Amino acid sequence: MPKLIISDLKPGMRLLKPVTNASGMVLLTEGLELTEELIERLHKMEIENVTVRGGNRPTRPKEELLAELEHRFKKTGTEPQMAVLKKILADHLEGLYQDNGL
Numbered sequence: 108m109p110k111l112i113i114s115d116l117k118p119g120m121r122l123l124k125p126v127t128n129a130s131g132m133v134l135l136t137e138g139l140e141l142t143e144e145l146i147e148r149l150h151k152m153e154i155e156n157v158t159v160r161g162g163n164r165p166t167r168p169k170e171e172l173l174a175e176l177e178h179r180f181k182k183t184g185t186e187p188q189m190a191v192l193k194k195i196l197a198d199h200l201e202g203l204y205q206d207n208g209l
Contacts, residue, residue, distance in 0.1 A: 109158070109159060110157070110158045111156055111157060111158075111159055112155065112156045113146065113150050113154060113155065113157070116146045116149070116157065117141070118140075118142050118143050118146070119140060119141065120140070120159045120160070121138055121139065121140050121141070121159060122136070122138060122139050122141070122159060122160070123137065123160045124157070124158040126154060128152070128154075134154070135149075141159075169201070173197060176193065176196055176197060176200070180192075
């Protein structure tokens with residue numbers, strides 16, 4: 108659930124939290140899909156940042172990232188702590204792709 112500055116927003120992103128003005132009035136509701144027009148309006152209203160769902164979409168294929176993870180942990184052998192860390196990272200990668208529907 109990253110908080111992004113307005114210039115980093117892209118059409119198709121969905122709001123995780125409502126966007127409010129300085130007095131607390133809701134300008135855009137939670138779950139709303141952003142369009143170019145809405146992003147431009149936010150910029151004109153001088154809203155600094157918003158919280159969007161998911162995160163950035165992964166830019167590389169999941170298989171490539173998992174292979175790189177394997178390579179990076181190859182030298183750790185059977186160290187239990189490193190095996191736990193590797194599993195956490197692999198699960199995180201899997202979750203990134205599930206959250207983004209990839």
